[in-house]
Amino acid sequence: MRSLLFAIPLAVMAGASSAWCGPIFDTGSPDGRMAAGSRPGTTSEIEAADDFLFSNPTLITGGTFTGLLPIGVPLSSVSDVTVEIYRVFPLDSVNPPDGRVPTRVNSPSDNAFASRDSAVAGQLSFTTTLLAPSFAAANSVLNGINPSPNQTTGGEGPVTGQEVQFSFTLPSGLNLAADHYFFIPQVQLASGNFFWLSAPRPITGGTGPFSPDLQAWIRNTNLDPDWLRIGTDIVGGGTPPTFNMSFSLNGTTVPEPSAVLLIMTGLGLAMFCRRRRAS
8 A cells, every 4th residue: 555655746756857857848949040139238138038838837947048159259258148037918017008019919028027147146057058160040130129110120131150059057946837938048248249049930849839839029128118029020021920939948847736735635544544444
């Protein structure tokens, strides 16, 4: 009886540990279509965002994202990495919005839901891996992030850089309820700009497609608290492109408190009944 009872929580723990070690969400490898600036700062901040969806409460323990560093810049020039989580508008936002952008439907919210910064002890650690010394993206967005009616710039053209994957760890983890979120990585360099690379939309690799898969958004300090769609609003055109961005998240599904209580209650009752029979 005891071995059977303890097999239940052990099975739960085994399932959790296997999820802990691998990606629970992954958009796949870069497709070379778009490179979007994303950097921290007080007066020159840029936030590029792509969405993910959790159907169950989840503890995020880390992840990856892939982008470009300027050619010739050493990987050691990365001075800060920030990871932000936003919910979907109108959560954490002023509603109705101010009307400075074409739409806020399905955008990130005004304010971050959670943030982790490598500059703050114990919040985030990271490593960098050079994937290719030269990688080209067909279009880019860095400076052309403008409120309406001047939002459609077409993008700023091709950009080439070192393809680098950032792997980050959250030592204390980040608990997220089942919900729809946006993921925002930001990289500060001693010189030059980091560009986050796009991935196929709909997802063709990684953990596969999901619905609804929202397109990537972006804003800078001047546009804050509003956001623009990188493809539909900024690139534009007769049939505007839409983008995902290349990232993955590691973690594990968190059992509902009721499920944990049920398991523990069942164990307690079984052990109590066994002792009563023995007496």
